[in-house]
Amino acid sequence: MGDMFSQKLKDYQQLMKLNLSLLVVFSSVIGYLIIPQLVFSFLNVVLLFLGGLLITAAANATNQLIEQDEDSLMKRTADRPLAAGRMSNREAIFFICLSLLLGFAILFFQFNALAAYLSLGSYLLYSFVYTPLKKKSALSVLVGALPGSLPCVIGWAAGTGSIFMPEAWLLFSFQFFWQFPHFWAIAWIGHDDYSKAGMKMLPQPTKESRFTSFQTVFYSSILLPLAILPKIFGLTSWVGSAILAAAGVGFMIFAIQFFKKNNDASARKLMFASFAYLPIILFTFLIDKFI
Numbered sequence: 001m002g003d004m005f006s007q008k009l010k011d012y013q014q015l016m017k018l019n020l021s022l023l024v025v026f027s028s029v030i031g032y033l034i035i036p037q038l039v040f041s042f043l044n045v046v047l048l049f050l051g052g053l054l055i056t057a058a059a060n061a062t063n064q065l066i067e068q069d070e071d072s073l074m075k076r077t078a079d080r081p082l083a084a085g086r087m088s089n090r091e092a093i094f095f096i097c098l099s100l101l102l103g104f105a106i107l108f109f110q111f112n113a114l115a116a117y118l119s120l121g122s123y124l125l126y127s128f129v130y131t132p133l134k135k136k137s138a139l140s141v142l143v144g145a146l147p148g149s150l151p152c153v154i155g156w157a158a159g160t161g162s163i164f165m166p167e168a169w170l171l172f173s174f175q176f177f178w179q180f181p182h183f184w185a186i187a188w189i190g191h192d193d194y195s196k197a198g199m200k201m202l203p204q205p206t207k208e209s210r211f212t213s214f215q216t217v218f219y220s221s222i223l224l225p226l227a228i229l230p231k232i233f234g235l236t237s238w239v240g241s242a243i244l245a246a247a248g249v250g251f252m253i254f255a256i257q258f259f260k261k262n263n264d265a266s267a268r269k270l271m272f273a274s275f276a277y278l279p280i281i282l283f284t285f286l287i288d289k290f291i
Contacts, residue, residue, distance in 0.1 A: 011081035015064060015092065016057035016099075023278070024151050025052040030282045031155025031171055034235060034289045038159055047110045048158055052151065054103030055119045058096045059147070062127040065092050070135075070197035076190060107158065115158040122147040122154070134199045141183055141201065149176040167233050170226070174281055177223055181216035181255050182274035188212060188267040213259040216270060220255040223248040230285070240288035244281055251277045 029049055032038070064071060064082050071083035081087035100123065108116035126147040133140035152171035157163050187194060187201035194201045204211045227244035230236040236244065254273040258266040 007086070011087055012095070014080050015061045015082070015087065015095065017060040021053055021056040021060060024056045024148075025049055027175060027278070027282055028052045028151035028155040028158075030286055031152035031168070032159045033155075034171075034285045035156060035159040036234065044110070044158075047106055048155065051103045051106035051110070052119065052154065054099040054106070055123055058100040058103065059123045059126045061092055061096045061099070062123075063131050065089065065096070066127070066131050067134075067197075070199065073197045074190075074193040076193055107154075111158040112161045114161060114163065115154050118150060118154045118157055118163070122150045134201065135197075136200070138200045138203050141180065141187075141203075144183070145176050145179040148179050149173075151175070167235055170229055170233060170235070171285075173226055174223065175278070177219050177226070178251075178274065178278055180219035181251070181270060182278075184212050184216055185258065185267045185271035185274060189264055189271065207262075210259055210262050213255070213262050213267075216255040217252065217259050220248070220252040223251065235285060236288040240284050243284045247277055247280045247284075 029045060029052070032048055033040075033045070064080055067077075068080075068082040071077035071080050077083060082089070082092055100120075104116050104120055107119055126144065130140055130144040130147065133143055149172045152175055153163055153168045156165070156168040156171065160168075163169075184202065188207065191202060191207055202212050203215055224245060227241055227248050230244065231238055231241040251273050254266075254270040258270045260266070
């Protein structure tokens with residue numbers, strides 16, 4: 001009985017992509033906490049975290065429900081519960097509906113309609129535009145970057161009731177441009193797997209040319225001038241902006257190394273650098289707010 005419960009728990013963690021979901025929700029909470037003159041409420045932070053986690057879980061589960069046949073063809077995803085046959089479609093659909101309903105209700109009633117509908121729009125865009133587009137065009141990465149960048153804006157909307165503020169879209173921009181080198185490094189490493197499933201995830205059909213690695217340099221370089229803007233809009237101090245700039249330089253160095261070497265080892269280093277970059281800038285915004 002204990003083994004069965006443990007396996008079921010693991011299956012739900014895989015279904016909702018727990019680690020990825022936590023990072024997404026963390027960025028939403030940061031977007032909420034760094035609002036100037038915000039009246040802090042621990043309960044609101046917990047509920048924003050919970051609401052965001054539920055909707056993100058629903059999106060990731062819907063993605064796996066739609067892609068279960070493709071997942072079964074790829075080594076890195078073949079053990080997911082739907083692809084491996086350990087979970088039925090009916091169980092997954094029930095989980096999706098319940099998570100989506102509860103998450104939407106929390107954001108709508110505890111915060112405001114704007115945050116709730118932004119979250120719902122993000123869910124729909126990720127699940128029903130980005131997911132099927134992956135088999136049709138590499139533009140899916142651009143489309144996927146939109147819902148992937150909205151969590152900070154959703155957090156800002158939850159706290160202010162508005163998205164018509166430059167600070168919200170500045171936060172969006174950091175996450176938006178970060179996603180391209182982050183995702184293309186992952187797609188480069190997993191290119192053979194993605195190809196088996198018929199997914200077009202790189203901006204080039206093969207790995208021979210340097211077009212993909214050049215794109216990672218281009219997008220990571222945009223993060224450098226962005227580092228100055230938070231100070232101008234009062235979101236960070238000069239020290240905070242210097243940390244953002246240093247993180248951007250470090251990230252771009254790994255992208256340049258990927259461009260020079262154009263191999264799996266350099267792509268993997270860029271991938272790990274991307275894992276470090278986003279938490280660094282989010283913590284920088286948060287620490288600067290409270291120091």
